[in-house]
Amino acid sequence: MDQIAEYGVIEALIGNAVFHLSAATVPAAAGAYVLLIRLDHGLDIDLPRRAGARLAPGHYLYCGSARGPGGLKARLARHMRKHKTIRWHIDRVTEPGAVLGAWVVEGGNECELTAALARLPMPIPGFGSSDCRVCASHLLAWPTDF
Numbered sequence: 001m002d003q004i005a006e007y008g009v010i011e012a013l014i015g016n017a018v019f020h021l022s023a024a025t026v027p028a029a030a031g032a033y034v035l036l037i038r039l040d041h042g043l044d045i046d047l048p049r050r051a052g053a054r055l056a057p058g059h060y061l062y063c064g065s066a067r068g069p070g071g072l073k074a075r076l077a078r079h080m081r082k083h084k085t086i087r088w089h090i091d092r093v094t095e096p097g098a099v100l101g102a103w104v105v106e107g108g109n110e111c112e113l114t115a116a117l118a119r120l121p122m123p124i125p126g127f128g129s130s131d132c133r134v135c136a137s138h139l140l141a142w143p144t145d146f
Helices: 002-014 071-080 110-116
Strands: 018-020 031-039 043-045 053-055 058-066 098-106 139-142
Touching: 002 098, 002 110, 031 071, 031 110, 058 071, 058 110, 071 098
Parallel strands: none
Antiparallel strands: 018 098, 031 058, 031 098, 043 053, 058 139
């Protein structure tokens, strides 16, 4: 995707991240990642115990971590796969959206990645961070004028 060059600022913000277009090239190590997701159409999001929200068409970033079996490779393969069981908040976005790739930081921390990107808008408070006491949201919007 030619537009990924626009996201060079992300690499500047999160340092040693490596961008992967596919989970096939991602290491099976523990760490953190930033998913790049495109929504071609608006999307209504209903989360348990939260007010509904609407995401406008555009690009979004989601900060997550993988510490279990298969590490980053397994987690990103799941996020990039279609027709999965809706388990996490982000599944509600990756199913109708297109995952364009992910920046991966072996040994990284999702909250540190979110903090590095905190100047970006957070469209849904509490999204993907219901078990986090630090971050307002792990979902960030990529503004067209950034």
